[in-house]
Amino acid sequence: MRLAGKTAIVTGAGAGIGRATAELFAREGAEVVIAELDADKGRAVETAIRESGGAALFIQTDVSDEDAMARMTEAAMARFGKIDILYNNAGGSTLNDGKLTDVSNDEFWLKMRVDLFGTWLGCRLVIPHMIEAGGGAIVNATSVNAIVGLNRSAYTAAKGxxxxxxxxxxxxxxEHRIRVNGIAPGGTLTERVQERLSGAGRVSAPPSDHLLGLSDPDDIAYAVLYLASDEARTTTGHIMVVDSGMTIH
Known part of the structure; x- marks a missing residue:
């Protein structure tokens, strides 16, 4: 129960790393706000957490929309009275990304709106509540793509x-006892990645540079849990890389 008594917001919590983290947070005692655009997926996570004895609130949220993010934050405060943890997880790459001269401006702005601006909005709206409460923990989802040079220009720019x-x-x-850290996953076997590896997309084989194999969403969730918990009380400004050794060679 490492998060007992705490309230956490997880954006993009309907699938993949977001869902794994929301469910782990709930098992560790947190009240979890599921901020998810896909209503069916968001309600499914809310139901799963409640059926397991946890506390959860689903709020349909477009993280790139300031009004939607404000409504989500207000609903979280109205239900739980405080926000201790924010995990800005929503985002991801698409198969339309690639070399800069091949990528459309629309693809660039999509990544900026969802990944970077969505993270900006989450922090901007939640931090005042954390200040009032005397502190909190924020974890922002970046990527190994922002650390090493890879072939996804728009995604890399947003995550950087x-x-x-x-x-x-x-x-x-x-000074307000708010810790802000980042998590930088490597290749992770989310539903989207599994679909691509199955041949449904343009990726058909796992990358060989992941020395220990691709991560599971739970592997990333446990790293986020550490950064969100009081165990990391003097850790801030840190980018935790969970990449199966990808960036060391």
């Missing part, structure tokens, strides 16, 4: 911005 934003916020809000 998240790293810089994370470090800036860690400095700006340390």
């Amino acid at each position: 911005g998240i790293i810089s934003l994370t470090r800036a916020l860690a400095v700006q809000y340390a």
Whole structure:
């Protein structure tokens, strides 16, 4: 029960790493706000957590929409009275990304709106409540793509911005006992990745540079749990890489 008595928001919690983290947070004692665009997936996670004895609230949320994010934050406060943890997880890459000269401007702005602006909004709206409560923990989802050079220009640009934003916020809000860290997964066997590996997309084989194999969503969720918990009380501005050794060779 490492999060007992805490309230956590997880964006993009309907599937993949977001769902794994929301369910893990609930098992560890947190009240979980599921901020998810897909209503069916969001309600399914809410139901699963409640049926397992946890506390959960689903709020349909487009993280790139300021009004929607504000409504979600207000609903979380109305139900639970506080926000201790924010995991800005929503985002991801698409098969339309690639070399800069091949990528459309629409693809670039999609990544900026969802990944970077969505993270900006989450922090902007939640931090005042954390200040009022005397502190909190924020974890922002970046990627190994922002650390090494890979062939997804729009996604890399957005995730690189998240790293810089994370470090800036860690400095700006340390005096309020708000810790801001990032999580940088490598290849992870989410539903989307499994579909691509099955041949349904343009990827048909797992990358060989992941020394221990691809991660499961739970592997990333446990790293997020550490950063969100009081065990990491003096960890801030850190980007935790969970990439099966990808970035070391």
